[in-house]
Every structure is written in C-alpha cells, then in structure tokens.
Amino acid sequence: xxxxxxxxxxxGSRPRLESIExxxxxSEVFVHIDELLLAAGERIAELTGNEAATVTSGASGGLxxxxxxxxxxxxxxxxxQLPITDDIPNELIIQRSHRFIYDHLYLGPGSKFVEVGQPxxxxxxxxxxxxxxxxxxxxxxxHLESPFKNVGAIPLPxxxxxxxxxxxxxxxxxxxMLPPRENLTKFxxxxxxxxxxxxxxxVRGPQSTGxxxxxxxxxxxxxxxxxxxxxxxRAQKVSKEEIAGLLAALEAFVEVDEExxxxxxxxxxNFIVDQISEIPGxxxxxxxxxxxxxxxxxxxxxxxxxxxxxxxxxxRLKEGTPRIYAATNQxxxxxxxxxxxxxxxxxxxxxxEKFRNILIDGISGN
Numbered sequence: 001x002x003x004x005x006x007x008x009x010x011x012g013s014r015p016r017l018e019s020i021e022x023x024x025x026x027s028e029v030f031v032h033i034d035e036l037l038l039a040a041g042e043r044i045a046e047l048t049g050n051e052a053a054t055v056t057s058g059a060s061g062g063l064x065x066x067x068x069x070x071x072x073x074x075x076x077x078x079x080x081q082l083p084i085t086d087d088i089p090n091e092l093i094i095q096r097s098h099r100f101i102y103d104h105l106y107l108g109p110g111s112k113f114v115e116v117g118q119p120x121x122x123x124x125x126x127x128x129x130x131x132x133x134x135x136x137x138x139x140x141x142x143h144l145e146s147p148f149k150n151v152g153a154i155p156l157p158x159x160x161x162x163x164x165x166x167x168x169x170x171x172x173x174x175x176x177m178l179p180p181r182e183n184l185t186k187f188x189x190x191x192x193x194x195x196x197x198x199x200x201x202x203v204r205g206p207q208s209t210g211x212x213x214x215x216x217x218x219x220x221x222x223x224x225x226x227x228x229x230x231x232x233x234r235a236q237k238v239s240k241e242e243i244a245g246l247l248a249a250l251e252a253f254v255e256v257d258e259e260x261x262x263x264x265x266x267x268x269x270n271f272i273v274d275q276i277s278e279i280p281g282x283x284x285x286x287x288x289x290x291x292x293x294x295x296x297x298x299x300x301x302x303x304x305x306x307x308x309x310x311x312x313x314x315x316r317l318k319e320g321t322p323r324i325y326a327a328t329n330q331x332x333x334x335x336x337x338x339x340x341x342x343x344x345x346x347x348x349x350x351x352x353e354k355f356r357n358i359l360i361d362g363i364s365g366n
Contacts, residue, residue, distance in 0.1 A: 003351045004327035005339035012200040012207035013342055015245065019205050022248035023241040031240055033228050040243050041219065044211050047250050048184040052219035055199075055243050056226065057236035059175030059210040060105050062196030064233055066171040066212070067092060068109040069194065069221035070140035079225055082232040083110030089139040092171070093130055097153050098144040106142065106171075109225075109232045114138070119152055126154050127162060134166050143192060145174040145183075147291040148331050160191025169193035169218055175210070178202050179293055181258055184213070193218045202293065202341060205249030206242040262288070265295040268340045268348045272297035275352040279359050281305030291331065297338040307363040310336040316358050324354055 006013035037055055044053035056062040071090055072078035078088055092106055095117040107113070116129040130141065141163045143156050156172070163170045172192035177183045179202055187195045192214060199209030212222050227237045238246075266286055273284045281304045288295040301310065308316070310328040314336060317324040328336040338351060 001322050001324045001347050001351060002342035003338045003340075003347070004325040006201040006341055008200075008207065010325045013202065013204050014344075015206060016204045016249050016252050018252045019245040019249040023206070023245040026241045026244035033240065036240055036243055037223065040247055041223070043247055044250060045213065047254050048213055050185060050188055050213040052216040053211055053213045054219050054223045054226065055238050055246060056196065056210040056212055056222075057238050058200070058208055059173065059196045059198040060102055061233070061236040062175075062194075062210045062212050062222075063102070063105040063171075063173055064108045064236065065222045065226045066194045066196060067106045067111045067140070068225035068232060069218060070169055070171060071109060071111060072225055073221045074224050079229070079231050082225075083108065085110035089137045091135070091137045092140050092142050093133050093138060094142040095126065095130075095144075095153055097151075098142065098149060100144065100146065100149065102173075103142075103144075111139065117154075123152075123154055123158065127158060130154070130159070131162060131166075134168070138166075138168060140169045140171050143170050143172045145172060145177050145187065147176060147293075150290060156187060156190040156192060160193075164191065169215075172196065176201065176293065178253075179258060179261075181254060181256075184254075188214055194222060199246040199249065203246075203249050203253045205246040209238055209242050209246040211246065211250075262295060265340045268343065269295045269297040269338065271348055272338050272352050272355065275356045276359055279356075279363070281307065281363070282359070287337075292337070292339075294339070294341060296327075296340070299336050300332075301334045305334075307359060310334065313355075313358055317354060320354055320358075322350065324351055326351075326355070 002010050041054040056065055068082055071088055072082055090111050091114050092111050093114045096115050114133050116133050117126040143159055160170045170192045172187050172195045174187055174195050175198045194212050194214040196212055199205040199211055200207035226233050269286045277284045283300045285298055286295050287298045314326050314328045317326050326336055326338055
C-alpha cells in the first residue's frame with residue numbers, strides 16, 4: 001500500500017484509466033513523432049493555459065533538456081556537439097539553498113554550476129551575488145520550487161527580472177508542485193522561461209513522462225534539443241503511447257473539481273489523525289501547505305516521545321502484511337506523514353490500524 005506519495009522509488013502513482021485507454025489506442029497506429037510532439041505541445045499548452053509546451057521523459061528529463069536548450073538554443077552545430085561545451089557559454093547559476101539530489105541532471109549536457117548565496121543572507125544580498133556571478137559564460141539561471149526548499153530563497157519574480165535584464169532564461173524545476181492546478185500558470189506568469197513538471201505524480205499519467213511549459217522561443221529550443229533528434233538527449237525517448245497517455249491524463253487532471261478532491265483527501269487524513277492523536281509524545285495533524293501539496297496526516301515526535309523513531313516506524317510498516325510505505329526523510333528528522341494520493345478503497349482503514357499498532361507497540365517496547 002503506497003501511503004507515502006507518488007515518488008518514483010515506490011512506483012509513482014496509479015495511472016488514470018483514461019491514460020491507460022489512450023495508450024492502448026495509440027499502440028494500434030503509427031505516426032510521425034515530430035508531428036505528434038508538435039501537436040501534443042499545442043494541446044498541453046491549451047490545457048495548462050500557457051503559450052507553449054513540449055513533452056519530456058519525466059520532469060527529470062526536462063532538466064536535461066532545459067540545460068541543453070540554454071546552451072545550444074537552435075544552433076544545429078552546438079546541438080550536435082553537446083556535451084562538449086568548451087567553446088560556448090555553459091555556466092548555470094544556482095542558489096546554494098536550491099541544491100538537491102536531482103540537480104546533477106542539469107549537468108548532463110555538459111554544463112557547469114556556479115553556486116551563489118548563503119542561508120543567512122538577505123534576498124537583496126543574494127540578488128547581488130547572482131548578478132555578480134553573471135559573465136559571458138552564463139547560459140541560464142536555475143530556480144527550484146520544491147517542498148522544504150523555499151525558505152530564504154530569492155522569489156522567482158525577482159530572479160526572473162534580474163535574469164531577463166541580462167538576456168538570460170530562468171529554468172524552473174517544479175516537478176512536485178501539482179496540485180494546486182493554479183501552479184500550471186503561476187510560475188510562467190512569474191517569469192520562468194521553461195518550467196518542468198512531472199506527467200506522473202498527481203497528474204497520474206505514465207510515470208516516465210513529463211512536460212515543459214514556457215515561452216514559445218525557449219520551448220522550441222527545448223524541442224530541438226530533445227529526442228527523437230540525435231544528440232545528448234537521444235536516450236530520453238518518449239513513446240507515442242506515453243505521449244497519448246500523458247495527454248489523456250492531463251485532460252482528466254485539469255477537469256477535476258479540486259475543492260471536492262481536497263475535501264476527500266482531508267476526510268481520509270482526519271481519520272488517520274483521529275486514530276493516533278491521543279498517543280503521548282506525538283502531535284498528529286492534517287497539513288495542506290507548500291510542503292504538503294495535498295492534505296497529509298503529519299506526525300511530529302516531540303522530546304517526550306519514548307517510542308521508535310520515524311525511520312524505524314517506516315521500516316516496520318514495510319515489513320508487515322500488507323507492506324505499507326509511509327513518507328520520511330524529506331523534511332525534519334522527527335516528522336513522518338501519510339499521503340492519500342495513492343490510497344485505494346478500504347486502504348486508509350488498514351493504514352490507520354497498522355500505524356496505530358506500531359506506534360503503541362513502540363512505546364510499550366521501550
């Protein structure tokens with residue numbers, strides 16, 4: 001039972017029925033992939049309310065394509081020579097607070113990081129450092145929107161204003177920022193030139209898909225640098241079936257009543273909280289904020305807690321029957337949470353019972 005959210009390590013999310021049906025239908029026909037990608041990009045742009053879009057091999061594949069586009073643009077010679085970048089601007093400026101476990105994907109096409117900013121600096125001082133780091137070798141500036149990563153960072157509109165004054169694009173990684181659905185236009189409105197989203201996760205298309213939205217000029221650069229064209233991203237192919245599945249999932253995703261969806265998630269998470277809130281040494285509450293994209297049951301263990309720690313509780317949940325995955329290791333070390341996205345009918349009750357029993361057993365065992 002996946003009660004920890006749609007991360008790839010635990011199989012992502014359940015594809016929507018519409019997505020599976022579209023993939024099956026597309027498997028019966030043949031198309032010209034470039035034509036399909038252009039048409040799919042137009043449809044994604046329409047569905048998401050953006051000027052332009054294109055398909056990628058996951059949000060992670062989108063980061064590789066972003067970097068390639070920033071360096072090679074539409075120059076066929078440069079596109080062909082990547083990842084050899086000695087004679088072209090190849091530096092990507094990134095805030096130190098935005099370094100994370102997947103950022104090396106930006107380096108795949110031959111780019112280099114220039115790190116700026118310290119946690120204790122003001123936004124004004126960080127902006128000064130970004131501007132001071134811009135040279136003739138700068139290809140782009142990176143911005144990350146991700147849980148537990150926004151505190152103290154330069155706001156995207158300010159970063160975009162600075163980048164555009166210097167003729168540079170802002171490359172935004174927003175893989176985990178859906179819902180809310182308003183984010184489909186929020187980051188492009190704030191000035192990002194290319195924004196990478198996952199086509200799996202809460203969209204519930206094929207887990208191996210993603211999409212880039214943004215300015216038409218930069219989306220076209222991304223498309224030219226992406227598979228199926230020969231080049232550094234050739235290995236990032238997305239099949240015609242996956243493209244169809246992504247489109248169908250997005251069509252369903254944007255039509256969902258988000259208020260009703262959120263209400264149901266909150267009901268399920270309140271049930272979890274009600275089952276464990278009286279256990280001493282912990283605080284259980286439903287959180288729905290920047291760090292928790294949908295209502296999650298968040299458990300914080302305080303100094304009086306005498307039971308097992310979150311990583312041990314997570315391990316015990318996985319050892320049971322049925323095996324249950326819950327989320328830890330993304331936020332503070334004394335916190336874990338239950339995510340309802342992948343819970344199917346009848347599973348929230350199973351999770352609540354197993355979770356409660358392990359928490360109580362952990363106290364009695366100490």
